[in-house]
Amino acid sequence: MSSADTLAAAARLIARARRCAVLTGAGVSAESGVPTFRDAQTGLWSRFDPAQLASPEGFRADPPLVWRWYAWRRELVARAVPNAGHLALARAGGRFEQFALVTQNVDGLHARAGSRDVIELHGNILRTKCFAECGVRYEDAAALPAGEPPRCPSCGSWLRPDVVWFGEVLDPAVLARAEEAASACDLMLVVGTSGLVYPAAGLPALARRYGARVLVVNPNESELDDLADVVVRAPAAVALPALLPADAT
Numbered sequence: 001m002s003s004a005d006t007l008a009a010a011a012r013l014i015a016r017a018r019r020c021a022v023l024t025g026a027g028v029s030a031e032s033g034v035p036t037f038r039d040a041q042t043g044l045w046s047r048f049d050p051a052q053l054a055s056p057e058g059f060r061a062d063p064p065l066v067w068r069w070y071a072w073r074r075e076l077v078a079r080a081v082p083n084a085g086h087l088a089l090a091r092a093g094g095r096f097e098q099f100a101l102v103t104q105n106v107d108g109l110h111a112r113a114g115s116r117d118v119i120e121l122h123g124n125i126l127r128t129k130c131f132a133e134c135g136v137r138y139e140d141a142a143a144l145p146a147g148e149p150p151r152c153p154s155c156g157s158w159l160r161p162d163v164v165w166f167g168e169v170l171d172p173a174v175l176a177r178a179e180e181a182a183s184a185c186d187l188m189l190v191v192g193t194s195g196l197v198y199p200a201a202g203l204p205a206l207a208r209r210y211g212a213r214v215l216v217v218n219p220n221e222s223e224l225d226d227l228a229d230v231v232v233r234a235p236a237a238v239a240l241p242a243l244l245p246a247d248a249t
Contacts, residue, residue: 003233003234005242006230006231006233007232007239007242009229009230010215010217010230010232010239010243011214011243013102013187013215013229013230014187014189014215014243015225016187016246017096017185017187017213018022018084018097018098018186018187019097019098019099019145019184019185019186019187019237020025020092020096020098020099020100020185020186020187020188021099021100021101021102021181021182021184021185021187021188021189021203021207021212022089022092022099022100022101022102022188022189022190022191022206023102023103023104023182023188023189023190023191023193023200023203023204024089024101024102024103024104024105024110024191024192024193024236025103025104025105025191025192025193025194025197025200026104026105026192026193026194027191027192027193027194027218027219027220027235027236028083028085028093028103028105028109028191028192028236029080029105029107029109029192030139030192031085031192031235031236031237032080032081032083032086032107032109033076033079033080034076034077034080034083034105034107034109035076040186048065048069050166051068051113051166052065052066052140053065053066053069053161054066054165054166055166055167055168056165056166056167056168057167058165059131059158059160059165063148063149063158063228064148064149066149066160067148067160067225068148070125070161070163071148072123074126074141076126077107077108077109078126079101079125080107080109081112082109082110082112082113083109083236083237084236084237084238084241085191085192085235085236085237085239085240085241086109086112086113086115087114087241088240088241088243088244088245089101089110089113089115089191089240089244090110090113090114090115090126091114091244092235092244093115093116093248095244098184098185099248100117100119100177100178100181100185101115101117101118101119102118102119102121102178102181102182102200102203103118103119103120104121104122104193104197104200105119105120105122106120106122106123106124106125106163107124107125107126108120108124108125108126116156119174119177119181120163120174121164121174121175121178121200122163122170122200123161123162123163123164123171123190124162124163125161125162125163126139126141127139127161127162128141128144128150128159128160128162129159129160129161129162130151130152130154130155130158130159130160131157131159131160132152132155132157132158133156134154134155134157135154136152136153136154137162138159145159147180148188151169153241170199175199177198178203179203179206182203182204182206182207182210182212183206183207183209183210184210185207185210185212186211186212186213186214187214187215188203188208188212188213188214188215189215189217190202190204190208190214190215190216190217190222190224190228191216191217191218192217192218192235192236193218193222193223193224194220194222194223195222195223201223201224204224204227204228205227207229213229214227214229215228215229215230215231215232216228216230216231216232217232217234217236217240217243218232218233218240219233219234219235222225236239
């Protein structure tokens with residue numbers, strides 16, 4: 001099938017859908033210049049094992065190291081801007097009876113593009129919470145107490161990035177929302193994810209079991225391609241504006 005035929009088939013799936021759920025991964029943000037977790041381990045950070053930088057055990061062993069790693073990544077995210085793929089998804093909600101956007105990304109770019117009620121499976125790197133889970137959270141890094149890392153003003157524990165680390169489980173309420181969206185949709189649009197990280201990678205299969213069609217947009221091969229009705233081999237910033245044009249009603 002030619003590229004034009006593939007885009008036409010994908011457009012037909014979208015036109016027939018009434019309830020759309022979207023799952024996005026690192027590929028979408030990479031187009032905005034946000035490095036993936038592995039790509040961010042360059043220079044000074046290349047000599048550290050991922051478990052040292054992104055696990056509860058690593059944080060307990062060296063809180064300042066982990067805090068500096070995430071502070072550096074927050075700066076990268078803050079400089080990034082939503083790309084055409086993010087913007088197309090932000091516009092898309094109004095064209096469906098039901099629309100849910102689930103992301104594995106922690107950069108907040110979907111919300112900055114204008115998407116509402118984004119289901120952030122792995123948290124948000126721009127938010128901060130108490131390591132002891134006392135309930136303290138900060139949405140704005142500029143409001144944080146001093147320190148590397150700061151101390152929780154409520155219980156005195158460390159503050160940490162509000163992201164899911166290795167060895168941690170996803171927030172059950174957040175995962176339940178994502179699974180509900182997948183089971184209720186008639187189209188699952190999967191964008192820029194390798195399909196290797198679970199439980200997120202299980203959502204398209206869940207949607208399929210409930211009768212949904214699956215559309216994959218990814219310039220690279222993924223583990224979810226065999227599950228898809230149509231695979232569009234293109235970056236999100238190229239394919240999504242074509243599939244979800246601004247003037248569509």
